[in-house]
Amino acid sequence: xxxxxxxxxxxxxxxxxxxxxxxxxxxxxxxxxxxxxxxxxxxxxxxxxxxxxxxxxxxxxxxxxxxxxxxxxxxxxxxxxxxxxxxxxxxxxxxxxxxxxxxxxxxxxxxxxxxxxxxxxxxxxxxxxxxxxxxxxxxxxxxxxxxxxxxxxxxxxxxxxxxxxxxxxxxxxxxxxxxxxxxxxxxxxxxxxxxxxxxxxxxxxxxxxxxxxxxxxxxxxxxxxxxxxxxxxxxxxxxxxxxxxxxxxxxxxx
Amino acid sequence: xxxxxxxxxxxxxxxxxxxxxxxxxxxxxxxxxxxxxxxxxxxxxxxxxxxxxxxxxxxxxxxxxxxxxxxxxxxxxxxxxxxxxxxxxxxxxxxxxxxxxxxxxxxxxxxxxxxxxxxxxxxxxxxxxxxxxxxxxxxxxxxxxxxxxxxxxxxxxxxxxxxxxxxxxxxxxxxxxxxxxxxxxxxxxxxxxxxxxxxxxxxxxxxxxxxxxxxxxxxxxxxxxxxxxxxxxxxxxxxxxxxxxxxxxxxxxx
DNA sequence: GTCGCGTGCTAACATGGGTGATCGCGCCCA
DNA sequence: TGGGCGCGATCACCCATGTTAGCACGCGAC
Numbered sequence: 001x002x003x004x005x006x007x008x009x010x011x012x013x014x015x016x017x018x019x020x021x022x023x024x025x026x027x028x029x030x031x032x033x034x035x036x037x038x039x040x041x042x043x044x045x046x047x048x049x050x051x052x053x054x055x056x057x058x059x060x061x062x063x064x065x066x067x068x069x070x071x072x073x074x075x076x077x078x079x080x081x082x083x084x085x086x087x088x089x090x091x092x093x094x095x096x097x098x099x100x101x102x103x104x105x106x107x108x109x110x111x112x113x114x115x116x117x118x119x120x121x122x123x124x125x126x127x128x129x130x131x132x133x134x135x136x137x138x139x140x141x142x143x144x145x146x147x148x149x150x151x152x153x154x155x156x157x158x159x160x161x162x163x164x165x166x167x168x169x170x171x172x173x174x175x176x177x178x179x180x181x182x183x184x185x186x187x188x189x190x191x192x193x194x195x196x197x198x199x200x201x202x203x204x205x206x207x208x209x210x211x212x213x214x215x216x217x218x219x220x221x222x223x224x225x226x227x228x229x230x231x232x233x234x235x236x237x238x239x240x241x242x243x244x245x246x247x248x249x250x251x252x253x254x
Numbered sequence: 255x256x257x258x259x260x261x262x263x264x265x266x267x268x269x270x271x272x273x274x275x276x277x278x279x280x281x282x283x284x285x286x287x288x289x290x291x292x293x294x295x296x297x298x299x300x301x302x303x304x305x306x307x308x309x310x311x312x313x314x315x316x317x318x319x320x321x322x323x324x325x326x327x328x329x330x331x332x333x334x335x336x337x338x339x340x341x342x343x344x345x346x347x348x349x350x351x352x353x354x355x356x357x358x359x360x361x362x363x364x365x366x367x368x369x370x371x372x373x374x375x376x377x378x379x380x381x382x383x384x385x386x387x388x389x390x391x392x393x394x395x396x397x398x399x400x401x402x403x404x405x406x407x408x409x410x411x412x413x414x415x416x417x418x419x420x421x422x423x424x425x426x427x428x429x430x431x432x433x434x435x436x437x438x439x440x441x442x443x444x445x446x447x448x449x450x451x452x453x454x455x456x457x458x459x460x461x462x463x464x465x466x467x468x469x470x471x472x473x474x475x476x477x478x479x480x481x482x483x484x485x486x487x488x489x490x491x492x493x494x495x496x497x498x499x500x501x502x503x504x505x506x507x508x
Numbered sequence: 509g510t511c512g513c514g515t516g517c518t519a520a521c522a523t524g525g526g527t528g529a530t531c532g533c534g535c536c537c538a
Numbered sequence: 539t540g541g542g543c544g545c546g547a548t549c550a551c552c553c554a555t556g557t558t559a560g561c562a563c564g565c566g567a568c
Contacts, residue, residue, distance in 0.1 A: 063396050065482050071396040088381045093389050093487040127342045135347050137391045142317050142325040144398045145443030149555070180515065189399030191556055196517060228319050233347040403525070434545065448525050450547060511568085522557070531547085538541085 002055050003028040005079035008167045012236045013128040020122060023115045028053055030105045035059075035098040043095045048086040050106045054078050057102035058178055062186065063094040072187035074137060075099075075160065079167040084112060084126055100178045128235065135233045144189045147228065149198045152188045154227030157208060159234070161217055166236050177215035256309050257282040259333035262421045266490045267382045274376060277369045282307055284359045289313075289352040297349045302340040304360045308332050311356035312432055316440065317348040326441035328391060329353075329414065333421040338366060338380055354432045382489065389487045398443045401482065403452045406442045408481030411462060413488070415471055420490050431469035 007024050010016060016024070032055070035041050041052060041059060059076040073094060076082065082096060087109050116123045136159070143155050164175045181199070185192040202208045207223045209216035217223055224230075261278050264270060270278070286309070289295050295306060295313060313330040327348060330336065336350060341363050370377045390413070397409050418429045435453070439446040456462045461477045463470035471477055478484075 061392070063392065065396070065400060066484075067482070069400040071399040073392050073395050083385070085381045086385065088378050089385055089389075089489055091486075093489070094392060124342055127339045131337075131340065131343055134388055134391065135343075137388065137395065138315070138317065138327050138348060141327050141391065141394050141398060142319070144395060145325040146319060146323040181517095182515085192516090193518090193557080194555055197555090200517085228321070230320075232345075235343055235347070435547095436545085445526055446546090447527080447548090451525085454547085509568105512566095514565090516561105516563085518561085519559090520557100522555105524554095524556085526553075527551080528549105530549085533544105533546085535544090536542090538539100
């Protein structure tokens with residue numbers, strides 16, 4: 001149970017006081033739930049009345065068309081929150097499923113509201129969290145719309161590695177990588193067969209070493225260049241702003 | 255200057271008191287700015303210190319890769335707001351440009367914060383606005399990732415029509431349609447040539463009549479079926495909930 | 509053990525969509 | 539009045555990616 005993933009994540013945006021960390025740790029300690037691999041956490045059509053915080057494992061958002069085609073919309077890694085304030089909407093328009101065994105904290109909206117009321121700076125932090133996941137969604141649109149299969153998969157790997165790094169889940173040039181080729185295919189809009197071909201290519205160029213559920217990127221700058229990856233959209237490393245520039249903003253919408 | 259587009263938009267989610275409408279109208283009256291067609295409103299890298307509300311015309315978010323490939327990420331129609339609370343981030347990771355001549359209201363974040371403070375229910379409404387635009391972004395990912403060119407363009411047309419209808423900008427089965435084929439291509443991840451072919455096909459099947467910057471969809475259910483379009487993700491027609499079910503939620507995060 | 513099955517991998521073939529180019533029309537402006 | 543040019547329409551060609559299918563390995567269930 002990695003209760004500090006959220007804290008590490010938010011530290012990418014701003015520093016936190018001990019009290020603030022305390023509160024976040026409390027949120028992460030809310031009703032925990034374990035989900036088996038390839039099981040659903042919440043399904044399209046369900047009313048969204050809880051916020052999920054991923055503590056352990058990988059999950060994904062996905063959407064299925066009537067005829068069975070399925071698109072993975074996002075990967076949720078430890079430290080990721082699902083849809084703060086999604087209770088405003090009446091039902092989920094997509095599903096969230098576990099990839100590996102996953103542990104989530106199920107947090108009531110009131111709890112988040114209370115935390116924000118007590119520590120207003122957390123509001124900015126949670127907004128940052130929301131805004132970056134929107135930015136990631138946009139980048140995926142670019143990825144699928146414009147990049148070749150080779151760039152597309154390379155880009156996905158760069159992104160996942162960077163995000164894992166942000167929450168301290170990498171070891172040097174390596175990280176755990178539980179995705180199977182079918183899932184990479186679902187995320188990139190390619191077929192599993194073509195993903196396989198393309199992974200061979202990436203291996204052939206020495207850009208990645210992938211096997212046994214472990215990914216190694218020996219030369220990250222080279223892979224980034226080959227994939228047209230620019231990390232700006234992840235909005236990491238924002239430490240600069242303490243977050244108190246305007247007392248108004250934390251009240252603003254939300 | 256269609257100052258009421260935002261109001262009509264929000265009415266899809268909840269009813270509004272006269273005072274609330276007043277406030278929204280005031281926001282829409284903030285410093286206006288006119289942008290010529292194909293001009294940029296804000297560019298990647300700029301610090302985002304204003305919220306833009308589209309009053310008139312069509313705009314789009316887009317992102318350009320180093321080598322010039324460009325993806326349109328979203329269309330902004332009258333009544334659309336750009337990134338409430340985006341001031342949390344330090345710089346734009348994409349650009350916003352006008353398609354037609356556009357009029358926007360430039361709203362300071364404090365003004366929005368004040369409005370929300372005075373009328374807390376507006377917070378829920380603005381969250382709804384934000385959440386639906388995220389849902390649209392997700393649907394675009396599905397669109398480009400899974401649908402064929404034919405379905406993809408059909409889907410885009412269904413979406414735009416539904417959104418225009420929500421703000422009262424359709425006439426029967428028709429609406430203004432200022433996009434040129436190159437822009438449709440940029441939004442769908444296709445080439446202009448193939449967009450042209452595919453539009454011919456759609457016309458051939460009698461699904462659309464398009465010309466002279468006017469779109470006519472004579473049989474919407476048929477086009478929706480052909481495009482695997484399901485409007486749920488737009489989260490329109492939510493009138494049901496008055497918005498006062500829990501006093502906590504409007505405080506929550508934001 | 510061995511059966512089933514999920515997964516990775518490969519090959520042969522099919523095709524949707526990309527490329528590059530040309531043409532015509534309407535509109536703006538010198 | 540004529541030239542430029544933005545946009546839509548087509549054509550011929552070709553390649554990236556999809557499709558279908560088959561094999562092999564590893565692992566859990568029995």
